[in-house]
Amino acid sequence: MEAFRAFRIHSPAGGDDARVETITLDDLSPGGVVIRGEYSSINYKDALAGTGEGRILRRYPLVGGVDVAGTVIQSDDERVREGDKVVVNGCGLSETQDGGFAEYARVPADCVVPLPESLDTRTAMGLGTAGFTAALAIHRMELNGQVPALGPVAVTGATGGVGSLAVDMLSGLGYSVTAITSKTDAADYLQTLGAHDVLNVKTMELGNKPLEKALWGGAVDNVGGDLLGWLTRTLRPDGNIASIGLAAGIALNTTVMPFILRGVNLLGINSVHVPRDLRLQVWQRIATDLRPRHLDQVATREVSLEELPAQFPAYIAGTVTGRTIVRLQ
Numbered sequence: 011m012e013a014f015r016a017f018r019i020h021s022p023a024g025g026d027d028a029r030v031e032t033i034t035l036d037d038l039s040p041g042g043v044v045i046r047g048e049y050s051s052i053n054y055k056d057a058l059a060g061t062g063e064g065r066i067l068r069r070y071p072l073v074g075g076v077d078v079a080g081t082v083i084q085s086d087d088e089r090v091r092e093g094d095k096v097v098v099n100g101c102g103l104s105e106t107q108d109g110g111f112a113e114y115a116r117v118p119a120d121c122v123v124p125l126p127e128s129l130d131t132r133t134a135m136g137l138g139t140a141g142f143t144a145a146l147a148i149h150r151m152e153l154n155g156q157v158p159a160l161g162p163v164a165v166t167g168a169t170g171g172v173g174s175l176a177v178d179m180l181s182g183l184g185y186s187v188t189a190i191t192s193k194t195d196a197a198d199y200l201q202t203l204g205a206h207d208v209l210n211v212k213t214m215e216l217g218n219k220p221l222e223k224a225l226w227g228g229a230v231d232n233v234g235g236d237l238l239g240w241l242t243r244t245l246r247p248d249g250n251i252a253s254i255g256l257a258a259g260i261a262l263n264t265t266v267m268p269f270i271l272r273g274v275n276l277l278g279i280n281s282v283h284v285p286r287d288l289r290l291q292v293w294q295r296i297a298t299d300l301r302p303r304h305l306d307q308v309a310t311r312e313v314s315l316e317e318l319p320a321q322f323p324a325y326i327a328g329t330v331t332g333r334t335i336v337r338l339q
């Protein structure tokens with residue numbers, strides 16, 4: 011096979027150490043399936059890795075990008091056939107093995123999910139890790155008893171990729187969604203996605219009692235820090251909080267009171283290490299009952315590999331709304 015373009019990260023320093031270059035298949039980490047990539051996407055984690063703002067890669071150099079969707083051109087596994095349209099998200103991409111920001115990817119068969127028929131590769135990357143994580147969180151909450159009757163579900167970091175898709179998916183399932191955002195001009199966008207209420211975090215009084223007035227039937231938290239602590243103190247009895255993100259910090263200050271007096275459940279969501287059966291199940295739900303109704307309004311940007319570095323700073327600053335698709339060919 012000829013040489014191809016890849017966005018490669020050479021060190022934790024970011025800057026010019028992360029760039030598009032020409033490589034061959036022999037440069038990629040081992041794997042039984044070779045995919046001709048059609049689209050990838052940008053997630054917060056990709057911006058951390060690409061700028062060096064966060065330590066995501068465990069070895070260097072690696073191709074960046076935690077997501078890829080494309081067509082299988084080689085496979086050593088009967089569960090994945092040549093010609094299949096597939097998606098790979100997480101699974102060590104851009105951490106321990108080469109990722110999706112390249113014209114070709116080589117990955118272990120266990121990571122590869124044949125796309126449900128109703129999803130094309132571009133739609134799959136409009137969703138990407140963000141959509142998969144939102145869906146996994148909702149799936150886990152429901153397995154743990156979450157139902158609309160428990161009360162409104164709060165979504166923090168609501169205009170981000172995971173947040174936007176969680177708002178859309180939850181409202182589609184009949185939950186009343188309260189979107190919590192740091193942006194002052196996001197109400198129209200969030201209401202279009204199905205939010206019933208929109209709160210601005212800058213004007214919220216978080217209080218400091220071990221238990222505050224119980225407001226939420228459940229919560230999807232993308233930011234961590236003070237907001238996550240406040241969610242534990244304001245959840246209604248037996249509700250679930252899906253802890254997904256750390257955009258505002260890794261600390262969690264709370265007490266055991268919400269857990270032992272209100273039976274609040276704190277569910278950790280890890281989209282990277284997911285058994286294949288569960289991956290297939292979650293993508294199947296994304297293609298059916300969890301399919302966002304407003305993906306066109308969420309995934310509004312498309313960029314080339316060369317345009318990646320210019321996109322990352324806005325993710326780090328938290329000023330991005332929605333999702334960015336990356337065109338690979």
Ligand SMILES: NC(=O)c1ccc[n+]([C@@H]2O[C@H](COP(=O)([O-])OP(=O)(O)OC[C@H]3O[C@@H](n4cnc5c(N)ncnc54)[C@H](OP(=O)(O)O)[C@@H]3O)[C@@H](O)[C@H]2O)c1
Nearest residue numbers: 054167168169170171172191192255256257279280281328
């Ligand atoms: N656990 C997992 O497996 C998993 C998977 C995917 C993502 N994540 C994590 O989930 C979070 C969201 O990911 P994403 O890809 O949706 O990110 P994103 O598109 O960049 O969105 C992040 C959003 O968080 C909000 N935010 C609040 N405070 C922020 C701050 N100090 N800096 C930056 N953003 C801030 C902003 O929304 P508002 O302005 O609306 O508040 C921002 O748009 C990230 O922390 C990411 O690492 C975890």
